[in-house]
Amino acid sequence: MAGKNVAKRAYGGFLWLSGKLRDMINFIILSAVYFLGIGLTSVFAKLFGKRFLNVKKGRARSYWVKKPAYNEKKEDFLNQF
């Protein structure tokens, strides 16, 4: 019985450790993706004046954005974009 408990605890500890390791590796890989992918794109795009979000309150008379008429073909609704 005691042996079973020890094995159970060891297994629980192993799961915990593997979870932490997985999170750490994910974080390192995603950080690399972030700085190399997102970071470089962002810096270069901003150098050329590209904005990805309209974060500034403008002086426009209206903030409404006209919505383009959507295609009503059935197939278009099968797309995820």
Added chain:
Amino acid sequence: MYILGISCFYHDAAAFLIRDGLPVAGAAEERFTRKKHDTSFPINAINYCLKEAGISADLLSYVAFYEKPVLKFERVLSQHLETFPKSWVTFCTSIQSWISEKLRVESIIRKKLRYRGKIFFIEHHLCHAASCFFVSPFKRAAILAVDGVGEWATTSIGIGSDNRISLKKEIVFPHSIGLLYSTATAHLGFKVNNDEYKVMGLSAYGKPRYYNNFKKIIDIKEDGSFALDMSYFDYPFGKKMPGRKYIMEFGPIRKKGEPITKMHMDIAASLQKVTEEAIFKIISNLRKESGEENLCIAGGVALNSVANGKILKKSGFKKIFIQPAAGDDGASLGAAYFTWNFILKKKRTYVMDSASWGPSFSDNEIKKFLDDKGIKYNRYRSASALIKDVSKRILAGKVVGWFQGRMEWGPRALGNRSILANPRIPEMKEILNSKVKHREEFRPFAPAVPAWLARRYFECDFPVPIPADFMLMVYPIKKDKQKLIPAVTHIDGTGRLQTIRRFQNPLYYDLIMQFGRDSKVPILINTSFNIRGEPIVCTPEDAYKCMMGTGIDCTVMGSFFVERKNNLRDAWDSEGVSRNE
């Protein structure tokens, strides 16, 4: 033809099934998993819907999803690109769920349901628009969809006509009334995407002293369009929504357990005022531009019942419709109806005048549960005996759990999974807040009243709009009636009433009328059958557990009467659960 609508992976996952344009069943996943606002794939809700229809997933003609995932991902990437390097940690933590599930929706649906048919992906605000217009009583109507954010849109306006919807204009992320409200909710120490209604309730206690501070943050044009000054917000890149400037403007974020002060109340009141200003300007402009007399609203902001109650008076619209599940759960219904009416071009045949689309339990099933658990109970011989007895108990000040028929669709308990009490007892609000619901003392309770009697007690629109049946409208209580129903009169003299028509729920309606005969006031307190922090009960077991953990005196399940004091061996204290919420 069966069509299944699904919403999930953001908040309030849900499924809704229709057959030939008529509802079969719908429910939020949280009711089955008992995890409030559960976002996970709603497999339990889907299985329930299929069971209710008596079919398996391969008999579904179409499945419709409530957003276009790739469009949404484009917005998320844009956030990270715009806010680099501040979004580093958020990127690393949030992107994993995109890779593992949000961008794999199609394969998840196919794998979990073993479904091989077509899957439609419908823009989020189109789903919201469809969820309110296609089940409304209107042939034509102006439509407003307003929430935190969908793919890009945060506010959309358009027109619905027969089985067509055309959204004309939109405000896009990061400018969002919903996210402004959520930011203030976080700042006031409440849970985002959960407690916005608490801020709305709190607003009645304050004065809008911070209105001008909010006006610095949001620029509202005469045509209703608006933009936020994003230097006040962290939500485009961080988990914490209020930014440093916001905190400097409104003071430090209220921490969990800290008292709610006058300042917090005033901030809530100011937020509510500025939110109403934006909504009323949008709607008034929509009325002018569209020329329509009917209005349909959907999206999380449409659950702001304080604003809803003023819309007809302020906007010039003659009629209004809001669907009971106006938030993201309701978008699953919208996805299903958009498919049926818009994509398949079918005629509209249904008006949503009832919210009873969830699971029900027969007397046999309830009896089996009670017997299996060894619970002591009595059985009423007839509906009239049940009504008379329950009315007398409520009159005597008892708090009654009411578990009848099909569970409600949407966040409100409307007389199927409700706790009922006497609104004439002044202390009843405190009793319910402290002993039963374990919730903040500032939060009001809803009065339930027969629709044809509502004008006797409330200064409500006439005819009473259908959304009032779904507890989505707050109206002033007539001054001379406020003393009659002190337990449901909010600090500002208003009440978030539920109007009830007999065809919707005969037993509940008859109970209220019987209580009216016994007490001279045909109004009951109706609050959701749950403990704070838990979803509304779904099964007899949930209901029994809830009663035994709270100060509910008795529960009527079907034709069975279960009293707490007779089953004390199962008693437990739910206060700890609610405290840890």
